[in-house]
Amino acid sequence: MGGSIPESLIDTPLDFDALKKVGAPMGAGALMVMDEDTDMVEMAKFFLTFLTNESCGKCVPCREGIRQLLKILADICDGKGKKGDIEVMEEIAEVMSAASLCSLGKTATDPLRGTLKYFREEYEANIH
């Protein structure tokens, strides 16, 4: 599902291995450029909202994992994030990648992981 990288990595070559190495797998191959006004937590929420509608809902990690991630992300976007939220999201992301039935669930958290890696302070700013 792709990932996001900060401005400092903008010279990363556009190939599978190089992108994978920085934690932003190629995904469907589309490239989006955002400026500093983009809320990266909203971005992660946007992708997961799209993916919960795409998910078939058959396997538990993907169906329930995205459900719980979206609740936490909604809280953080509303400025109601709680201590420990990031750790819960990381645990869910790890289990989804490891145990989902298909690639949708296995890669659904790529955008989330990318933003947690490079834009963590945007999450932390909304967690009190």
Added chain:
Amino acid sequence: MGDITLEIDGKSVVAKEGTTVLEAARSADIFIPTLCHNEMLEPYGGCRLCTVEVESRGRKKLVVSCLYPVEPDLVVRTRTEMVDKVRKLILEFLLAHAPDSVPMNALAAEYGAKKDRFAKEASFCILCGLCVRYCAEVKKRNVIGFVDQGAKREINFIPELAGQYCWDCKECFPLCPTSYLQAAYHLTHAIAFPSLPLEKASIGV
């Protein structure tokens, strides 16, 4: 079909070709938890609770044991740190739907899963599909089916078919790991056949 020798939790196990890791483990009295598996039905792979680690030619990966076929010299580990982590979270996700489920509470104790880690969800159903598949595969009637997808997925009785078949069957009720199925049936019955008195629609529980 020949016999295959594999290793499960350090124990050498002989299994028939074409059987699954779960079947091989059970034949050797090695316990792997399951929620969506039933010997009468085709393997499904939905709950992912039966996840185990397999190692083949030096490569390790996580697979669901109810679907993964045995292969020669396969090394299976049913309790690794990652396997336990997966099972704990799956149970916590599902206990948010069915906090009173007896089989899930027993497993929660084993894996340290907390039933109130996630807020209570509106639907009791954990979507294991046992009722849906039993009705389709064994009874060949397809009275219950899945509708919608993603987080909106749910089970549904088709009222016309339920009215015709369920009264004399109800064989799927005891398969359900939650208490949801009977309630869903009563609701369907009440909505579809409001003229029938409730006692008659009840199944005597």
